[in-house]
Amino acid sequence: MRTRKDVWKLPAADQTLLWYARAIAIMKTRLVADPTSWRYQAAIHDYDPSDDPLAVPGDVLPSASEQATFWARCQHGSWFFLPWHRGYLFYFEQMLLKIIQQQGGPSDWALPYWNYSDLSNPKARCLPPAFWNPTLPDETPNPLLVTQRASGANTGKALGSPAGAENSTCLRKTVFVNSSTGGGAGFGGGSTGFSHGGSVPGACESVPHNTMHGAVGGPTGWMSAFNTAGLDPVFWVHHANIDRLWEVWMKRDPGNTNPTVAAWLSSIAFNFHDESGAAVTLTVNQVLDTTQPVLDYVYEDVSDPLAPAPPVPGVVVSAARSAMEAQRIPEMVGATDTREGITLGSAPQSVQFALHAPSGPAARELTPAAPRQVHLNLENITATRRPIESYMVYVNLPDGANPDNHPELLAGLIPRFGIVEASRRTREHAGDGVGYSFDISHIVSLLETLKAWDPDRLRVTFVPERTEAERAEPQPATLPIKVGRVSLYFA
Amino acid sequence: MTTGALPLPCPRWRHLLWRHPETWVFLLSAAAWCICIAPGELNLGLIPHVAHAFYGHAGHSAGHLLDACGAFHWSIMIVAMMFPTLVGQLRVVSARSLWFRRNRAIAFLLAGYSCLWLLYGFVLDAGFELLRTTAPIVLTFLAPFFFLVAVLWQLTPQKRQSLIACHITMPLAPSGWRADFDCYQYGFRIGTSCCLSCWALMLACAATGHTLWAMVIVALISWSERFVRRPSQLWFSLALCTAGLVASLVRNS
Numbered sequence: 072m073r074t075r076k077d078v079w080k081l082p083a084a085d086q087t088l089l090w091y092a093r094a095i096a097i098m099k100t101r102l103v104a105d106p107t108s109w110r111y112q113a114a115i116h117d118y119d120p121s122d123d124p125l126a127v128p129g130d131v132l133p134s135a136s137e138q139a140t141f142w143a144r145c146q147h148g149s150w151f152f153l154p155w156h157r158g159y160l161f162y163f164e165q166m167l168l169k170i171i172q173q174q175g176g177p178s179d180w181a182l183p184y185w186n187y188s189d190l191s192n193p194k195a196r197c198l199p200p201a202f203w204n205p206t207l208p209d210e211t212p213n214p215l216l217v218t219q220r221a222s223g224a225n226t227g228k229a230l231g232s233p234a235g236a237e238n239s240t241c242l243r244k245t246v247f248v249n250s251s252t253g254g255g256a257g258f259g260g261g262s263t264g265f266s267h268g269g270s271v272p273g274a275c276e277s278v279p280h281n282t283m284h285g286a287v288g289g290p291t292g293w294m295s296a297f298n299t300a301g302l303d304p305v306f307w308v309h310h311a312n313i314d315r316l317w318e319v320w321m322k323r324d325p326g327n328t329n330p331t332v333a334a335w336l337s338s339i340a341f342n343f344h345d346e347s348g349a350a351v352t353l354t355v356n357q358v359l360d361t362t363q364p365v366l367d368y369v370y371e372d373v374s375d376p377l378a379p380a381p382p383v384p385g386v387v388v389s390a391a392r393s394a395m396e397a398q399r400i401p402e403m404v405g406a407t408d409t410r411e412g413i414t415l416g417s418a419p420q421s422v423q424f425a426l427h428a429p430s431g432p433a434a435r436e437l438t439p440a441a442p443r444q445v446h447l448n449l450e451n452i453t454a455t456r457r458p459i460e461s462y463m464v465y466v467n468l469p470d471g472a473n474p475d476n477h478p479e480l481l482a483g484l485i486p487r488f489g490i491v492e493a494s495r496r497t498r499e500h501a502g503d504g505v506g507y508s509f510d511i512s513h514i515v516s517l518l519e520t521l522k523a524w525d526p527d528r529l530r531v532t533f534v535p536e537r538t539e540a541e542r543a544e545p546q547p548a549t550l551p552i553k554v555g556r557v558s559l560y561f562a
Numbered sequence: 563m564t565t566g567a568l569p570l571p572c573p574r575w576r577h578l579l580w581r582h583p584e585t586w587v588f589l590l591s592a593a594a595w596c597i598c599i600a601p602g603e604l605n606l607g608l609i610p611h612v613a614h615a616f617y618g619h620a621g622h623s624a625g626h627l628l629d630a631c632g633a634f635h636w637s638i639m640i641v642a643m644m645f646p647t648l649v650g651q652l653r654v655v656s657a658r659s660l661w662f663r664r665n666r667a668i669a670f671l672l673a674g675y676s677c678l679w680l681l682y683g684f685v686l687d688a689g690f691e692l693l694r695t696t697a698p699i700v701l702t703f704l705a706p707f708f709f710l711v712a713v714l715w716q717l718t719p720q721k722r723q724s725l726i727a728c729h730i731t732m733p734l735a736p737s738g739w740r741a742d743f744d745c746y747q748y749g750f751r752i753g754t755s756c757c758l759s760c761w762a763l764m765l766a767c768a769a770t771g772h773t774l775w776a777m778v779i780v781a782l783i784s785w786s787e788r789f790v791r792r793p794s795q796l797w798f799s800l801a802l803c804t805a806g807l808v809a810s811l812v813r814n815s
Contacts, residue, residue, distance in 0.1 A: 400577070403658060403659065406658075406736040408738075408740065412733060431580065431661035450733055501726050503731050555732065
């Protein structure tokens, strides 16, 4: 069984990344119509013929029907996000492994993962030098180097913000599937069919997945766009970490369970190619256990990075908890009334809206075993084109206050990744943008304790997310994004 | 209309209605199907009687066709066949509304949704009436022809695009007349996309004289393509061909 290892903990003489680079160099020599080529593999995630940075005159693309079957298949804003990407990574890894073995490399080579959330590693949010050194040890160009990245990415600076790299929010989720009625995100995403425009991503997909995509890509880099993300070798080690987090979440609490419905397990067969280029299919139930064939791999570390929650008397834990969470019926208690939505630019911006006293289940169904949850929802977030900012969202941030001094009021982030794609009308999307749902119960509790919670009014502030490197040097002008509506739910 | 205010003694029922505020729409749709089936005739029983009384003539095939396109009949058909496709949007619009406005929001969405469909029905009615008076022989060939059109439309990218647009969501004002207007506008927007997506299906169905079998099969196709996770346009086209064949056989028997 192969072991996927932490890229920052590889021993000095370890050659995992060197073999990764050599195999990618060979994949890059293959024609785009070859399913085992670098460009083909990236196009499986998404492909835009008008924005293909590696296009060359005389390119012969796969047939239209082949493209429709295999390209632009990535699942986002959906409960298929995790299983689809697991299958995608697995077959990509198999292609690399075949090349590595042919080149005389280790037969147990496995894709490493980048654990940017590791609080014990001060460099966790930095890219390892192997991804930005200009050359390999033999002085040939480094295939892992991509210049289209965020400021500081290729000089060893920390990327994104700590809030965008953390994994505790998603790991603390107690259910896999999002509420279907506005009551917050689960770990894995919402139950969707073939069209999932305007839907809310799962907590793991939001942070750290989307946020770290945007952190590596910056406003204009490859990692920030669906169609170019797979062209950056960082993409694959990033997704290996996301895949690992799914294992961590499953193992950290016996109450954390995957969906068991056929609609998720077997309704869709994902199309991929194996290492020889032959077409294959995978269903979700084939990728649930990584230690079983077909997958046959484990992660070096799937320990729980969070302190286990102390048991609270009277609070239901374990499997029954999922059922209880599913019984919650969210109730909207207020929303912005902005006709044209809220346009966010490069300066902080605040909106306020009235709150109504709950009159439905949020007023009648509260019990000590199921304390009130409060969710801040951002609906129909759209943007026409890049470059755009990522934003940090604060609740009741006082006028003129420095957001850096109020991490306790940070509700969540709006990552730039995926917004433009979800705003386009395509064969898969209606073009109504993305949504995010933040559990702000702890913020509301804090404000109530401090007597600073106004039950009649809520103020939400959007602040562009900037790293230290980005603050230190001038940034390219960005285009606005629009938030269709901000709403508050009690559940 | 507030479900939450109703004195429902059973917590299970209360939770069911809280969780599924769209339930009454499905009851409405079921009632519409009952009206279609009630007399026990496969050609829609009661509705032609109403239409016959209105138009004052009895049913040869062209007469049936004219009857079938009456406004009342068309409205019943929209409620029966199309309202169930809105389950996702009904849940969205109620979840995105204040608790006491949920059913009102659903009602405004349905009003907006029905507008273009009703207009389409009136246009069809006028078209069939014109054909009946000027070239009645053409009516005989209309059903198979429109089923063929529906099959071809099913295979176009525009069909797929409009089907996806049926799933769109949009921001809604939380209160006041703008909340009502937004729900109406949302319904109109979905209705426009659905009209574009299903115009050929409904036209073919109408051209059979609203044979119940055609209605059932076309309804199943339109529901399926809204709810299956990866719809196959080819599969639906084949299903449509079957529907057309069955409907034609039933109609000519």
